[in-house]
Amino acid sequence: MRIHAIQTGWVQVRRNQILARKEDGLRVLRTIADREWAPPVPIHAWLVEHPEGLLLVDTGETARVADPGHHPGWHPYFRRSVRFEVRRHEEIDAQLQALGVDTGDVRWVVLTHLHTDHAGGIRHFPQAEVIVDPTEWQAAQGPSGILRGYLPQHWPSALKPHHALYKDGQWGAFERSMRLTSAGDVRIIPTPGHTSGHLSVSISLLECDVLLAGDLSYTQEALLADRLDGVAPSARLAHQTLRTMRRHVGMRPTVYLPSHDPGSADRLARRAFVEPIDRTQGPSAFPGAAGGS
Numbered sequence: 001m002r003i004h005a006i007q008t009g010w011v012q013v014r015r016n017q018i019l020a021r022k023e024d025g026l027r028v029l030r031t032i033a034d035r036e037w038a039p040p041v042p043i044h045a046w047l048v049e050h051p052e053g054l055l056l057v058d059t060g061e062t063a064r065v066a067d068p069g070h071h072p073g074w075h076p077y078f079r080r081s082v083r084f085e086v087r088r089h090e091e092i093d094a095q096l097q098a099l100g101v102d103t104g105d106v107r108w109v110v111l112t113h114l115h116t117d118h119a120g121g122i123r124h125f126p127q128a129e130v131i132v133d134p135t136e137w138q139a140a141q142g143p144s145g146i147l148r149g150y151l152p153q154h155w156p157s158a159l160k161p162h163h164a165l166y167k168d169g170q171w172g173a174f175e176r177s178m179r180l181t182s183a184g185d186v187r188i189i190p191t192p193g194h195t196s197g198h199l200s201v202s203i204s205l206l207e208c209d210v211l212l213a214g215d216l217s218y219t220q221e222a223l224l225a226d227r228l229d230g231v232a233p234s235a236r237l238a239h240q241t242l243r244t245m246r247r248h249v250g251m252r253p254t255v256y257l258p259s260h261d262p263g264s265a266d267r268l269a270r271r272a273f274v275e276p277i278d279r280t281q282g283p284s285a286f287p288g289a290a291g292g293s
């Protein structure tokens with residue numbers, strides 16, 4: 001099995017979005033009000049060459065993001081809290097082509113969640129079986145979906161994703177999972193927090209697992225330090241998932257790959273396992289970080 005890190009451009013958000021300064025109910029407002037930009041981070045999608053078919057995890061952002069009116073002008077988050085840089089040749093279809101892959105040959109597209117920098121390239125895969133968490137699909141619909149930061153108006157109207165239902169039992173520390181492949185070596189696990197229906201994809205190789213974590217945490221460091229981002233709707237759910245994932249990587253040697261972690265592509269290339277130490281048990285490396293739980 002080969003796994004490719006595909007970077008579909010860059011995104012820049014406010015510092016409070018990457019790491020919430022305070023973990024109270026004002027997190028999201030603080031992200032909107034923040035005037036400090038974090039450094040730009042990569043937008044990754046992942047191509048998995050599996051014997052049963054090609055799997056794409058997330059589709060990255062589209063170059064159309066630069067078109068006037070692509071983002072709703074009235075939306076405070078899109079107005080002031082995010083900047084994208086995606087050139088046409090960085091879009092997922094062009095990058096797959098460069099790898100010698102026809103978009104029509106992709107069997108599955110699994111979306112970790114439906115934010116635009118993960119679902120932005122979905123129009124290129126009308127033939128694929130698209131898999132999304134049902135809670136996520138529901139949350140993204142209509143005007144309230146747009147208010148939550150989704151852009152469903154840009155998805156093909158024919159898009160009818162299959163729902164991830166997690167009926168295939170326990171996987172490591174996660175109580176529920178969905179087997180994607182007959183071999184059972186690709187599993188989808190529910191990891192709500194960053195969004196209400198966020199999921200992650202676990203791929204078992206001979207020597208380790210590769211965990212395609214979407215925005216479960218923006219970095220490996222944030223996972224280990226138990227730090228929330230500044231947009232997660234539920235702090236309780238987000239902490240619960242972070243805790244389960246730390247237990248999980250303690251049970252199974254895992255290369256942990258968030259979509260926007262600048263270190264992800266390198267850790268994939270080096271097969272660098274996440275160090276399974278729960279740092280929340282000791283003094284935090286981050287001033288003001290929430291304690292262990």
Ligand SMILES: [Zn+2]
Pocket residue numbers: 113115194215
């Ligand atoms: Zn996201």
